[in-house]
Amino acid sequence: MTHRIITISREFGSGGRTIGKEVAAKLGIPCYDHELIEKIAEESGFAAEYIKERGEYSSHRGWLASAFSDRDFNGHSTQDDLWFAQRKVILELAEKESCVIVGQCADYILKDSANCLNVFIHSDLDKRAERIVKQYGESDVTPEKRLKDKDKRRAAYYQFYTDHKWGAIQNYHITLNSGVLGIEKCVEIIAGLY
Amino acid sequence: MTHRIITISREFGSGGRTIGKEVAAKLGIPCYDHELIEKIAEESGFAAEYIKERGEYSSHRGWLASAFSDRDFNGHSTQDDLWFAQRKVILELAEKESCVIVGQCADYILKDSANCLNVFIHSDLDKRAERIVKQYGESDVTPEKRLKDKDKRRAAYYQFYTDHKWGAIQNYHITLNSGVLGIEKCVEIIAGLY
Numbered sequence: 001m002t003h004r005i006i007t008i009s010r011e012f013g014s015g016g017r018t019i020g021k022e023v024a025a026k027l028g029i030p031c032y033d034h035e036l037i038e039k040i041a042e043e044s045g046f047a048a049e050y051i052k053e054r055g056e057y058s059s060h061r062g063w064l065a066s067a068f069s070d071r072d073f074n075g076h077s078t079q080d081d082l083w084f085a086q087r088k089v090i091l092e093l094a095e096k097e098s099c100v101i102v103g104q105c106a107d108y109i110l111k112d113s114a115n116c117l118n119v120f121i122h123s124d125l126d127k128r129a130e131r132i133v134k135q136y137g138e139s140d141v142t143p144e145k146r147l148k149d150k151d152k153r154r155a156a157y158y159q160f161y162t163d164h165k166w167g168a169i170q171n172y173h174i175t176l177n178s179g180v181l182g183i184e185k186c187v188e189i190i191a192g193l194y
Numbered sequence: 195m196t197h198r199i200i201t202i203s204r205e206f207g208s209g210g211r212t213i214g215k216e217v218a219a220k221l222g223i224p225c226y227d228h229e230l231i232e233k234i235a236e237e238s239g240f241a242a243e244y245i246k247e248r249g250e251y252s253s254h255r256g257w258l259a260s261a262f263s264d265r266d267f268n269g270h271s272t273q274d275d276l277w278f279a280q281r282k283v284i285l286e287l288a289e290k291e292s293c294v295i296v297g298q299c300a301d302y303i304l305k306d307s308a309n310c311l312n313v314f315i316h317s318d319l320d321k322r323a324e325r326i327v328k329q330y331g332e333s334d335v336t337p338e339k340r341l342k343d344k345d346k347r348r349a350a351y352y353q354f355y356t357d358h359k360w361g362a363i364q365n366y367h368i369t370l371n372s373g374v375l376g377i378e379k380c381v382e383i384i385a386g387l388y
Contacts, residue, residue, distance in 0.1 A: 122363055157202070174369065174370055177368065189387075
């Protein structure tokens with residue numbers, strides 16, 4: 001395996017996605033984020049919208065409810081089917097080319113099969129709140145509550161399917177506080193490690 | 195406050211101390227590690243040996259027992275006296291000059307009063323085991339057990355006096371896996387952030 005993969009896990013609003021895109025652009029390799037949803041849609045037959053709603057991005061009905069309900073005679077839920085499709089797509093990507101993958105438990109999925117640099121991006125709550133309001137606009141819910149909800153979902157999703165703790169130092173080769181260090185510095189450091 | 199401080203917290207055997215020394219040498223600023231013990235000894239009147247045994251470095255009798263026992267009429271233990279001396283020495287250092295401080299909860303002690311870059315160095319258990327055997331020699335206890343004991347003590351000490359979780363991503367601006375990235379790369383990144 002000669003491809004090299006950078007996986008980026010991130011707190012919501014930390015700019016992890018932007019950092020991933022910029023690192024990939026700098027290195028001249030593709031970055032998979034929302035593009036992954038399309039690929040999982042193709043693989044699984046589920047609609048992209050459905051995947052967004054049920055997967056790591058879930059913002060309406062919790063995926064957890066689905067993970068425990070609707071199980072078929074093998075004990076598989078539709079949520080599990082999504083997980084297997086996600087896993088397959090990510091393994092195939094890593095097999096095919098060097099790239100940046102944002103989120104989707106890629107660090108865990110690739111841990112035994114690819115040459116990965118695993119990155120976690122976080123930032124202080126106030127800076128993240130400022131960022132999501134700027135990026136996604138205001139909503140009825142306070143930005144702090146939106147951040148906590150989203151991170152909670154990501155953590156629960158990660159924990160459920162990997163049995164590891166999301167955001168635990170030991171899972172990552174490097175973690176960066178983007179609010180203090182700045183997006184550009186984070187991009188420079190990560191690209192420099194490639 | 196124009197001084198800039200780099201605090202380095204580290205898992206035992208991760209090479210955090212070596213990284214601290216090399217970063218300081220590269221930047222031409224002092225590094226305080228064991229030197230801190232001498233300063234705390236001067237400040238507190240306790241012997242350096244006693245401080246090593248009772249402080250973060252504690253390797254024989256646990257400091258925790260001492261923290262809960264031997265309390266005077268103010269409810270202070272000798273362990274608390276050590277903590278206050280440690281705190282005073284670190285605050286004065288940061289007031290006086292730019293420097294690197296290894297361990298001693300410096301990230302927490304300086305959080306409201308200094309311009310800090312807070313770093314955490316960790317590494318995989320097998321690499322750390324190899325390193326401590328090379329550096330400190332064999333002992334009756336397996337290296338894995340020595341590592342776990344030491345980290346447990348550091349974590350408990352940090353938690354007791356700071357009420358924060360040692361090694362939680364949110365406490366640090368950057369965390370690095372020195373076993374995967376290499377000591378030199380860690381030094382380069384940290385010095386580059388200064």
